[in-house]
Amino acid sequence: MKVLKFGGSSVDTPESILNVKNIVEATARPAVVVVSALGGVTDQLIAASRMAAAGDSAYSESVDSLMERHHKMVNAVVEPRRRPQLLENLDHLLTDLRSILHGVFLIQDLTPKTADAIVAYGERLSSLITAALLDNACHVDSLDVVCTRVQNSKTLVDFDLTNRRIVEHFGKHPGLFVCGGFIAKDAETGRITNLGRGGSDYTASIIAAALNAEALEIWTDVDGFMTADPRVIPTAYTIPQLSYNEAMELCNFGAKVVYPPTIYPVCTKNIPIYVKNTFHPSHAGSVISSDMSLTANGESTFTAPICGISSVNRMSVVTVSGPTMVGVIGVNRRIFACLAQNGISVFMVVQTSSETSTSLCITPEDGQKACKVLDAEFAVEIEDGAMNKAQLEEGLATVAVVGENMKRTPGIAGKLFSVLGRNGISVSAIGQGSFEMNISFVIQQEMLSKALNVLHNSFFLSEYQDVNVFVCGTGNVGGSLLQQIAAQRERLMKERRLRINLVGVSGRSQSVYHPEGIDAAHYKEAMQNGEPGGINHMVERIVEMNSFNSVFVDCTASENVARQYETLLSHNVSIVAANKAAASSDFDRYKLLKDTARERGVKYLFETNVGAGLPIINTINDLTGSGDKVLRIEAVVSGTLNFVFNALSADIPLSKAVRMAQEQGYSEPDPRVDLSGKDVIRKLTILARESGYRVNMEDIEAHLFIPNSLFEGSLEEFWEKLPGLDAEFEARRQRLEAEGKCLRFVATWADGKGEVGLREIDQTHPFYHLEGSNNIISLTTSRYHDYPMLIKGYGAGAEVTAAGVFADIMRCANF
Template identity: 60%
Template sequence: MKVLKFGGTSVGSVESILSLKHIVERCDSKVVVVVSALGGITDKLIATSKLAVDGNGTYIEEIEAIKKRHHNMAEAVIPTEKRPQLLTELDTMLEELRSIYYGVFLIRDLSPKTLAAIVSYGERLSSRIVAALIDNTRLYDSREFIKTRHKHGKHILDSELTAKLVKDTFSKMPQIALVPGFISSDKHSGETTNLGRGGSDYTAAIIAAALDAEALEIWTDVNGFMTADPRVIPAAYTINELSYVEAMELCNFGAKVIYPPTIYPVCIKNIPIRVKNTFNPDNPGTVIKNKIDNDRKPIKGISSIGGTTLITVTGLSMVGVIGVNRRIFTALADNGISVFMVSQASSENSTSIGVRDEDASEAVNVLNAEFAKEIETGAMFPMHAESGLATIAIVGENMKHTPGIAGKLFGTLGRSGISVIACAQGASETNISFVIGSQYLRKSLNVLHDSFFLSEYKVLNLFICGVGTVGGNLIEQIRSQYDELMKKRRLKLNVVGIASSHKAIFSREGINLANYREELEKSSPGDTNRLRNEIIGMNIFNSVFVDCTASSEVAALYQDFLDHNISVVAANKVAASGDYDSYARLKETSLRRGVKFLFETNVGAGLPIIGTINDLRNSGDKILKIEAVLSGTLNFIFNEISASVPFSETVRRAKELGYSEPDPRIDLSGKDVVRKLVILTREAGYKTGQEDVMKNLFVPDEFFKGTIDEFWKRLPELDKDFEKKRAVLEKENKRWRFVAEMEHGATRVSLKEVDRSHPFYGLEGSNNIVLLTTERYREYPMLIQGYGAGAGVTAAGVFANIMSIANI
């Protein structure tokens, strides 16, 4: 024999109620079917009660809407020959309900007893419809065998009497027994009571336990328990099996799949619970049982409760005094206030308790009254209540066998910039609960789901600023690698923001990279203020800001992003080469907050120069000297120049091929090389700025004044002098190289002549080369050489930085 419970959504529509019929009729054993009210009806009954007690005559219209809802359902699913009798039964009950509402309206009073009677009609009406729908069904009145008693102002189940009455009632079990859930009656007076919201689950569990059913099936509108709330975490998936303890913990912390008291009656009888989907009956759902075989996952699921208030009871008089906590919890219990989390300092001078927001005010009053004498004398402080909080629990019985879970939990939250206000862990280690600001709830759930491998994919959320040559190439590389990374690395690169110099688009779910330019063009105007506010305001987990611009205004946003635990990957050189104190603060913030500030492509495009310097220093080595050709543009120019290709033409070619900055004067002035040298010097451990670099340049200052058009017109004036010097170099078998040098912190850039014996002589095209002399590589310096310019390789270097964050 089985007990099947169908919730409000399972009897809320024609489709679902016909599915219920099919599910019940295909059972090969006797069943007790427990049904809830039609979806939304209980809320409507309560809302109508409030209209009536307030003297609002529109309650009559609501009664008509309730009547119409049930009539429409009956006419849609009940065969014609059964319909007249059913409609008569429904109308009789609805007239009773109308009379009760009229009484409430007349006397302006709504007692708990009257409200209990009103809400009982939801299940009484729905059960009549289902009984008429399914052939060979016997309808029972649950008020005859589900009995309650009054305690602390509430009706609680009389377990012993109820179990006896259930056994007696079903001693002669029909093939299909139908029971309205939720409703009950007082054992003494016989007045209608109920088991609380969600009580239909409880009704089913009580019956299943009393009759020693082979299984309890909870039919709802989801496939079972999920690893997290899928409305918050799209990657959440159904949990195949849970233990009773795990299910109870998840239910208590917001997983509204089943009503928490449901578990206990069947647990003690070792009756499995199956949670299944009325709309997808072939899905296996979730099985809840005593022991899970071959269970290796330490974490089964993450659950949460919003609307949390933390009340702190504190005072020096609490230290070492026996009975303080007893007084706290007795006072709250006597007033019917439930505490779902407790955190106490080891010094015993404070105890924090978590309650729901709706109970907070009364809880504060109760505790202030309980400790009034101590508060008056100053031995204790008045109760402190902090609202606007949320409580999260990670649940899994195998946590007790897995060291480091708590460390990983709090480390993950810390790296995401989420402060834990209070925490609690039981000795059984099946639940670690903690309280955070409610604004961090979504972010916390996502980052924990990702961190504990409950998600199918690890997600990195990217904000990309700049869609020029580098940014455009990066977006295309991400788009082309997207499926491969998901398949091979289980990594999802979710681009949630794209900004150009004038427009910006944002989407938490991710932007379609195939047509982002069209979407960007249609979007609202964007500036750096909007960029900052949107990114920080989105408060999204595992987020990375990627700067593919050369903007100082955008670089000025880095500090704010790092302060909000958003990693920064920059192709932009401004931040790393600008004011030293600002650079040092960015580095310190990233280290302190556990996020990344990466700018490998600031020097050498995709070459691993900065990373190598950091690796050497981290291993204890010291950088003594750096010699480098760091401008792919200038190297291209001095490799291209010849008797037939004058200097001005090589500059133009560099611009056309995308090797130079949009304004090539930045390259020719040596500013770009100076910035790169400053970055390398800083990363090598020396304090320096651009003003400290000695410069020996090759283009007169006057060429850098005026407009870019004027520059292009005047540039050929330099060709004759360059050709004269070049011809001499060619005879001497020498070449020009614009070299950046650092030695013990002293820096300079200059145009040098190198012969065939020099490592820089054979440097081809736009390649870069770096020689690192260190304490370990003193006699034979380390050499890094390769393609050092171009949008494609720079974008690839940025992509590599992003991937290094994904690998954390």
């Protein structure tokens, strides 16, 4: 015996109800089919009853519409020989409905009893149509089977009587039965009642339990329970298997797949629930059972620490507080009794261990009312100053992380709140039961989407770990980075399960943003029809988009861009900077940025500020982080200047070597930027700071080899004057060549002081054999004292710099 329940969407159209027919015909007998009203009919009946109660004669048009819709359904799907009797039965019910509504219209009063009777017509009509559609099906009126009783003003199922009637109606002979869900009848008064919205699931569960069915199948319009709401998280997918407890927790916290009371009757009989899609019947769906090895299609079980994330996207918190609550027995009893007497439901409770406050999560509609009745309940205590007035906080949402495996996995709560904090999501209240199966927390409503995405991403419910990247600057470095992202994206997804999502790109005049991602290979085309460029607009869009795991990548040399770092970090956006302006700015600002990143739990990385793609800053951080101390730094960190001095020869004077550096892209368009040594000063300042020293650029002593007069005037004048130095440098070159030496522009930090300048290097020095535009750095530390650590390699060029930036982006992904 199987019990199959089909929801309103499954019997909404002729096409969908024919799917129901195919599914039922493929099911072995005996079987019971439980159906909801046609999609939208229950809401239409409620609306019609309210119109009638308000004296609006338009209720009659609603009845006409219902009659037309049900007639069309019959004519579309039921065999002609069965139609006359069926239409007569339907019209009889609709005539009764019209009469009831007319009575409501005349007296303009809608009692609960009448409202229940009206809303029952949806299932009474749909079950007749479904029974006529199926071959050899026997229609059973649920009003004759499901019985209720009133207890403490609540309508409850009378299980003893209901179970007997179910066995009488369905258990006598094997066959196919059809009945409506949701509706019931009071055992004593005979009045029509119902089991609540979603009650058709409950009806099916009650029948399955009474008949000891082998399975309960819930057929709906989704592929089963999802790891999260797919409308919020497009990557959410079906959970193949859940325990009864997991399903109950998810249902109670916003997952609308199954009506929560449905689970209990079948759970006590250990009957599995299969949740499947009427419109996708081949999909395995989800199975809810006590056997954690059971899946709907025989595949391996779901082993992630959590099985799913559910949420209530609108809620309020009412807090009752005061010193008189400490250690006083009965305060919470008064709180909950007061709320219950006023019909206010509480779905989450949080109390401080000091017992000075109790916070109650309720619907926004009940917020003001709850405060009013609680203030009345504790009026005497409030007057005496022993308690505070109830406080209401609105605009909140609640998230529940659910999973049986959490109780066997240490660190889940720590990881959960760590990842929320890193993404700038503050938690207002936390609730967790001793079963460790549900961690619930309250956040601001505007943060709900971000919270769901980051949790889904972080707890292995997503196929990939996402990093949302904003690139500022599309010049040589930025353009090369975007090419590398395009080339490496698929490999990273395949090999590391990491997805680099390019969600924003901005240049000076144009930009483009898309939460779902931009094709890095075609970013130029996307920008042409995009938005205004510039850093101010970009920061506004980043804050507005509020993406999780966000990384801002600065591929410019702009001071204006660097000034926005603090704003971005304060919004929990990690920063990867090829731009040296911030890291070499005033020390207090540098420290502020570092501290802000640390406090916010995000990254501020600038490895490429020194040595392009060489692992210099990370190496220093590893050394100092492990307790070592940097005592001395010697470095050649200008690829441009190293190229120039390596190019000098009898045939290539200084002026030509500088021109070659510019033409081959090693120098800035104005090579005076490199020749001034300012770039080297910036880099030495950064290295000293990362080594633990407080230093500003002004503290670095500069020994320049170009007269100040060449830095004045236009670039054309510079090129005209530069050959005047050729003879001097050629003479010096010849002397050094004879002595077995060469020129290197060296940055030095020692004894707490720094300097940069041209030095003559002999062949015993490691800097002597430094080719092309390569960089080299020598670190003398407490551990590497007698034999300094050397880092050497290609230290200039857009591609290697972009590669270093890419590596920093990867570090942001590896928290």
